[in-house]
Amino acid sequence: MRNEYGRRKGAHIAKFLVLGVVFIGAVGFVTMQLWNCLIPELFHGPFITFWQALGLLLLGKLLFGWHNHHNSWNDKWRRGGEWKARMREKMANMTPEEQERMKEAFRNRCRPGFGRSRERQEDWEKYWSDDTKKGPEDPKNEEKESH
Incomplete structure (x- = not known):
């Protein structure tokens, strides 16, 4: 049988199984080597075999979990879209x-360089200060005050 890409399913499954066995073997071997290099020297513990190293890995996974605290990867990506939606909404309610100014503040914040952090902080504080939220002043008032 062939899949939608024209490849044989059996060969694909066999390759997946072989790579899985190689990966588990490599992780077990690395764990065994790290244990045998560190634990006996530091803590006067025993040397372990390859199978004991795999057992330790399995025990660690059983005790400390599989690190899948979310339902799927899609949840992680979906949550990232929330701040984007808030930012789009905020940008839609702003004048050009x-x-x-906001884009420039982000550009300055992300600009590489040494010693510019104070300038960036001042720009950031200037942008987010209460003065900018009030809106532009009436230019007619400025002309009257200057005369």
Whole structure:
């Protein structure tokens, strides 16, 4: 039988199984070598065999979990979209000048270089201060005050 890419399913499954066995063997061998190099010297513990190393790995997984705290990878990617949606909503409610100032603030924040952190912090504080939320001042008032 062939899959949708024209490859044989049996060969694909066999390759997957062989790579799985090689991976488990490599992890077991590395664990055994690390244990035998460190534990007897540091803690005067016993040397272990390959099968004992695999047993330790399995025991560790059983005791400390499989690190799948979320239902799937899709949940992690979906949560990342929440801040994007909030940012889009915030940008939609801004004037073009405010949008440009915000983009410039992010550019300055991410700009490489040494010794610019104080400038970036001042720019960031200037952008997010209460003065910018009030909106632009009426230019007519500025002309009257200057005369």
